Amino acid sequence: MVEASEGRRFPRSHRLRTGTEFRAVYSRKVRASNGHLTVCACENQVGHPRVGLSVSRKVGTAVVRNRWKRLLREAFRLNAGRLPQGVDLVVIPRPGPPPFFRDVEASLCNTARRAARRLNSGAVGNSG
RNA sequence: GGAGUGGACCGGAUGGUCGCCGGCCGGACGUCCACCGGAGGCUGAUGCGUUGGCCUCGGACGCCGGCGGGAGGAAAGUCCGGGCUCCGCAGGGCAGGGCGAUGGGUAACUCCCACCGGCCGUGAGGCCAGGGAAAGUGCAACAGAAAGCAAACCGCCUCGCCGGCUUGUCCGGCAGGUAAGGGUGAAACGGUGAGGUAAGAGCUCACCAGCAGGCCGGGUGACCGGUCUGGCUCGGCAAACCCCGCCCGGAGCAAGAUCAAGCAGGGGGAAAAGAGCAGCCCUCCUCCUAAGAGGGGAAGGUGUCCUCGCGCGGCUCGGCCCGGGCCGCCAGUGACCCCCGGGUAGAUCGCUGAAGGGCUCGAGCAAUCGAGUUCUUAGAUAAAUGACCAUCCCUCGCUCGACCCCCUCGGUCGAGCGAGGACAGAACCCGGCUUAUAGGUCCACUCCAGUC
């Protein structure tokens, strides 16, 4: 685990906040997923990761959706230093109630790293 | 003690670490935008129109620190009613939708309170879209003779006619009479008794039930109680069409207002040129998308009336019509430049102090209203109000120990371990209704059993 010495804030600059930013991530068409969630990824120019949550009504009731979003925000906040840098992420949970926080944390980290790897290989493939 | 009825209330607690949203105060680093006039405070003169002096201060966003705040009783469903905003509105009418005992409450209601009537419950209490069926139209399967200005299948009867022979208080047929009896059905045109008759029948009479009308008493009223008269019976369904009475303009904070990058496009001017583009809503197709662009093809079609008004055509608004507004009826436009307006992304406002809550007093059976006093209690916008840990509190399961007990079962207490703690998340704001809800607290009342 990363030590908690660094202040792990979660200001607005670490979130995707407009439809333009979401569209940019979707149109990059790089995804990775596991049994709990799907992550879309795209490069950005701000030097740190940013996250956006897309939780549709199919996931569940408002209480379930809020629970998902809170757990995902907390997982991103505590693990922002371990995630790939300079990448925008859009996280889409699968329908159903969220699992325990440890599982959400592990799923987010693993899936985001896999998406970032595809991003790099795809960029190489496009350039070459 | 058990069973139950009605109502009110709570909706895990405490601590630690790390965060999020918005408010106020302070600090200063970065970015952007403004810049010599303006803003705020104190104070002086004045003829109240003005004017002088001093002090302080650039703004927004991001950053850091501090202080205090941050989901519900249903925030839900969106079933009603309003406020607010924009649009519309010559007057009326139809259509469409909703509601329906009475009196009150309210901004309003399909809500609430009280009361009346009906049904259910031993009871406390609960439920009811509860106007009109002698305005009209319609419906009632199956069964049954018959299902609605009644009707004769069986039965009963013979004042009439015919036939039979066993000559009778007989049998059969025709023609009639009869709604008392049978059976069917959810429902069959009052019930009991007496008279009456060939047999019967409200045919007549008495009482009862019910209907209509009058009168008396009580109540604001729905209605209740009593009494008299009438004809003797006049059924059900309007959550079937319908009739009567009352109410309803449409959309919704993504309403609406302000500012507005870049690209494209609109209007005007100037300049240049004489080729090209467009012509008209809508529908479909292809590509594309933030606001769009291009091409092709053929079809879609309009509830109503009166008064006033009205040249024709088009667009737009209103649920429709009549109608309101605008435009055209003289065929426009242009690369670049200047000016103007609309408007997309985005930003700001709307945005939370309100038909608001608590307490006291008064009016009222109550819903509710009035007066006084006090409190301020979320404002996000890819959307905050949280995550993790510990302890405590409940519930359940397992194990161990003690007690009740002769033992088992069972019960009580204590300890340990494990699991669980509901329904559910503000999105402009209120008043209701409906639905979901682990566990718990309090109040009033009813029935049953027991004790004193």
Next chain:
RNA sequence: GCGUUCAUGGCGUAACGGUAGCGUACUUGCUUGCCAUGCAGGAGGUGCGGGUUCAACUCCCGCUGAACGCU
């Protein structure tokens, strides 16, 4: 935020307020050496809770679920 439509056997679908059908699937028996086909029979249903009515899939009210539309 504002609306619309729907819910019938396992599946797909009918039914003026009056006996809930049809196809397919399932199952039992016959036919065949066996299977398929064919023949005869059977079971299985109106999303839930109330109300109106003599009687409700149908009418009314309230829920639940699903599929859509506009902004």
